[in-house]
Amino acid sequence: MIIIYFLIFAVRFSHQREKIREIVYNTNSHPTADKIFLEAKKSIPKISLGTVYRNLKQLEISGEIKTIYDDNIARYDWNTEPHNHLKCKNCGDLIDIVLKDKSIHPKIKKDFKFNVDKVEMFIIGTCKKHAKQT
């Protein structure tokens, strides 16, 4: 027996979603849902936090943004290309970096029989603004 599901999912235009997308795409600091909410409020005063979360999830599903977890809170990133983050323990800033080294993938596959999809890396330390001179 063959069962075919058609999931018809009509995504309609919404001003709120446009604004949320615009905010994420214009922010480099990996904002939290709350930051996005406060920013969106400036132009859409009645917007609700639930709307922000719902649309962020939808934008993530459609591949337009990426969610990253910093300790236990979600942050949102316009950069959907594979990349990693430096986190300064002094200022909390997240800095995007691209490490193009893919050599660990085959190594992990060989050593642990584990198929790697993606590597989420948080490199913790002190950024140049806060480093003591060495």
Added chain:
Amino acid sequence: MIIIYFLIFAVRFSHQREKIREIVYNTNSHPTADKIFLEAKKSIPKISLGTVYRNLKQLEISGEIKTIYDDNIARYDWNTEPHNHLKCKNCGDLIDIVLKDKSIHPKIKKDFKFNVDKVEMFIIGTCKKHAKQT
């Protein structure tokens, strides 16, 4: 002027803390606070979740255990040596691995003027139990 602070912090014995330490040290699955709480309850029925969290934090501060964040919940690890985790997206299991390659430290220091303390890496994919054959 020289100011010297003596922070006298008398840590007293407690059965609850001993049990919590014992549970973490005998569990390889990176248990959550709740799991530890349920396990501790078996021998200390009146233990409270607050006690579990308070002691886990204290054990973390004293360097006896390590906290890792898996998406948005905290897990606890007896392994305080630098290591990383493979996370299977099917079963959610976390597998400890040690990647001894420290070559990214000087590279990041050079390229980004960023002093690396530690690298937290979550390698997401499918473990051997759940991998399709390739």
Added chain:
DNA sequence: AAATAAATAATAATCATTCCTATTATTATT
């Protein structure tokens, strides 16, 4: 054994996030 102060149990509070529902807004159809 009495005095002390750290640790606890129980519970309230908080914070991020998700869920619920009556209402509103977008889009397709007449």
Added chain:
DNA sequence: AATAATAATAGGAATGATTATTATTTATTT
């Protein structure tokens, strides 16, 4: 342009993880 269908919203309640509060208990010192 009006109508119908239904996706999206605002507002608020609910949830789940974690932290804070406080009266009581317990380990240690005197």
